[in-house]
Amino acid sequence: MSTTETRTSTGSRPGATGRRPRRPSSQPVWAERPGPIMQAAKGLLIGAICVVMLYPLIYVIAMSFGTAESIQSGQLFPTSFSLEAYRSVLSGGVVTRAILNSVFITAVGTFLSVLLTAMLSYGLMRTREVPGARIVLILVLLTMLFGAGIIPMYILMKTLGLLDSHWSIILPGLIGAFNLIVMRNFFMNLPGELFEAARIDGAGHFRIFFQIVVPLSKAVIAVIALFYAVGYWNVFFNAMIYLNDTSKWPIQVVLNQFVVQNSDINALQNPDRPPPPAQAVQMAVIVLATLPILVVYPFLQRYFTKGVLTGAIKS
Known part of the structure; x- marks a missing residue:
């Protein structure tokens, strides 16, 4: 067999390039497990949402315990507390x-x-x-x-x-x-x-x-x-x-x-x-x-x- 025929026959075989054919997934796209980068992005997004949602609540609770000196000083969170x-x-x-x-x-x-x-x-x-x-x-x-x-x-x-x-x-x-x-x-x-x-x-x-x-x-x-x-x-x-x-x-x-x-x-x-x-x-x-x-x-x-x-x- 000549070199040309060998290359042609080799190139026509499936998987000759070393790549396996991609198996179709049985799950929809939104049900597949995301990669590490996407998981990290989701974690950062959820963390940012939690901070935005919890900050007003924490601020209100902290200010309710604040003293007159700490509130009048303009502190974001009071350092001295009172009931x-x-x-x-x-x-x-x-x-x-x-x-x-x-x-x-x-x-x-x-x-x-x-x-x-x-x-x-x-x-x-x-x-x-x-x-x-x-x-x-x-x-x-x-x-x-x-x-x-x-x-x-x-x-x-x-x-x-x-x-x-x-x-x-x-x-x-x-x-x-x-x-x-x-x-x-x-x-x-x-x-x-x-x-x-x-x-x-x-x-x-x-x-x-x-x-x-x-x-x-x-x-x-x-x-x-x-x-x-x-x-x-x-x-x-x-x-x-x-x-x-x-x-x-x-x-x-x-x-x-x-x-x-x-x-x-x-x-x-x-x-x-x-x-x-x-x-x-x-x-x-x-x-x-x-x-x-x-x-x-x-x-x-x-x-x-x-x-x-x-x-x-x-x-």
Whole structure:
């Protein structure tokens, strides 16, 4: 065989250049393991995002413990710390009463909202079996597109005699359309054989709901409860409209008075002690208003993936 034929035959063979043909990956591109450079870039990006997100929180907490000298010196983080701001806030009674109001609104509102949303979701699971269920579902979904408006809602609360009552904040938001959709889809993914077996054994709807549906739906119930709790705890606009009695204000309204409008701070201070700096008092109120959600959130975070994804996608 000549040299030319040898080169031609060698060049025509697959893999003669020393390169193996690339095997097609069975996974999509976004599911493949990234290289070291991409992993390092992702780590730096996540670290930068964490710094940006945590810096305001750390700053607020540090300034709430700052003394008058450290704050007036213009330090980014105070070097000397004091609890005087928290003593003034908690001894004045205004913030303490507002926190108790927010706890009542959040606890009662979350319990009623989760209970009624779950019961309505169970009733709307099978629209073909329940008469009028499709109409009710459409009416609930329409609330995501249209609202009554501020003035009609105020007139309704006044007509019902709910002004200056915490029920004016709880009742209008008892059932959220988005939460209803998520919970209903979660219920629809539960095995239908369980409901059929329970009916054969003579169980009614209430027994099926409380003994079968609720125990199997702890994940979505925890997620929806957190959604409602955050909404009730952060209520501000409705409280400003419906509550004229300052003793019934929730913590967010009091926070607005102290931080945004910078009013009534002297009322919190003890005349027997030197007044704490106004900025430290403001930051202390912010910490007290944020702390409950920060404490509850980590315990319910593990339910988020299962509860939201399973409730949002129907198999």
